[in-house]
Amino acid sequence: MKKNKLISKSILFAGLLMIGNSVFSQTNKDSIKQKEVDTLSIKEPKRLKFGCGFGLSFVGGTNISLSPNLTYKVSKKTAIGGGIQGSYAAIKNLQNTITFGANVLGQYSPTKKITTTLEFAELRVSTKTETDNTTNSYWDSALFVGAGYNITNKIAVGAKYNLLYKEGESVYTSPVIPYVNITF
Secondary structure, X not given: OHHHHXXXXXXXXXXXXXXXXXXXXXXXXXXXXXXXXXXXXXXXXXXXEEEEEEEEEOOOOEEEEEEEEEEEEOOOOEEEEEEEEEEEEEEOOXXXXXXXXXXEEEEEOOOOOEEEEEEEEEEEEEEEEOOOOEEEEEEEEEEEEEEEEXXXXXXXXXXXXXXXXXXXXXXXXXXXXXXXEEEO
């Protein structure tokens, strides 16, 4: 009898525990409310960007250049691309030069605000010398390294240096060319 009483009390105690657990528990099925949360639409930046660079320099003369380009963002920090370019350079009362050609470029952004550039350009040059009224046409190469400050996601200003610059032979009036690049 003592054994039956102990078994009865054990069963009663276990039953009360189970009922009490479901009645007083904070995590039973009825107390969990399911919420549907809208997923945020995060716009991923475009990998392919159209840009247009232009340069203006008055060191040793006038140098104006325009270079539309197309770049492909390989990763968050690097991009490659190419474009066409044209420029006008003049040394007052000495010569006028018109160039057109193509370029390939690579960009690396160590931070969000700074972009470094490596660019190779091959240009067709047409020079008119005013002193003896002669015209000369030839091909010229330029290898630029540069850096720019990203004012916004679409506008950068900076300068690039022509490693192949030779005074008196290069189409550019200076080895350093400031630039502004706008992407769309």
